[in-house]
Amino acid sequence: MAIKSYQGPREEQKKEFNAPILVTDYMTKSLITFHPDQSILEVMELLIRYRISGGPVCNDDGDLVGIVSEADCMKEISESRYYNMPILDKRVSHFMTEEVETIDCNASIFDAASLFHDSNRRRFPVVDKGRLIGQISRKDVLAAALKIRAYSWRR
Numbered sequence: 144m145a146i147k148s149y150q151g152p153r154e155e156q157k158k159e160f161n162a163p164i165l166v167t168d169y170m171t172k173s174l175i176t177f178h179p180d181q182s183i184l185e186v187m188e189l190l191i192r193y194r195i196s197g198g199p200v201c202n203d204d205g206d207l208v209g210i211v212s213e214a215d216c217m218k219e220i221s222e223s224r225y226y227n228m229p230i231l232d233k234r235v236s237h238f239m240t241e242e243v244e245t246i247d248c249n250a251s252i253f254d255a256a257s258l259f260h261d262s263n264r265r266r267f268p269v270v271d272k273g274r275l276i277g278q279i280s281r282k283d284v285l286a287a288a289l290k291i292r293a294y295s296w297r298r
Contacts, residue, residue: 166250169287170269170277176201177211179236186235187216199268199275200239207268207275209239245270246279252287255279 163169175193177186177200190196190213197212215238244264246255248271258267259281266280 164251164253164287164291165248166246166252166255166269166279167248167277169252169283169290170279171283172277174199174275174278176275177235177239178202179208179234179239181235182232183211183216183219183235183238184232186211190216196265199243199278200235201275205274207243207245207270207273209236209241210243210268211235211239215239243268247271248276252284252291256284256288259284 175189175195175198177189177198179200179202190198197210197215199207200209200211202208219233219238244258244262244267246258246267246269248269250258255267258264266278268275269277269279
């Protein structure tokens, strides 16, 4: 006669993965931002002082309206030399890039990694309904991957 082992119905194990995987968990929240009416000379000074290569341009309501970078400043420098004039005190709105690629605040780190893979950008502004709330960089995604790796991936 065979022995039966009866343990009764088992409680279903919940498969929870509680690692933070959203862009908002890893983004930089304190940013140096610029205003469209700021002078390009002031932007150059701030880029040098804070050792950054660019930053988001926001209007008075905090909405993202563009990005200004070192390359935009180089454009001003080269134009002033071409026309044999000193660097003029033009506004950021004249040089900023208005078509900005952004990432939504509810996107995952995996979505961000895919976006970085498909583009040559080093960072993306993070927006929530058009309002700038932070910035995610490639290094932030790498740090997130290392942190997520520490969590268990069991089935």
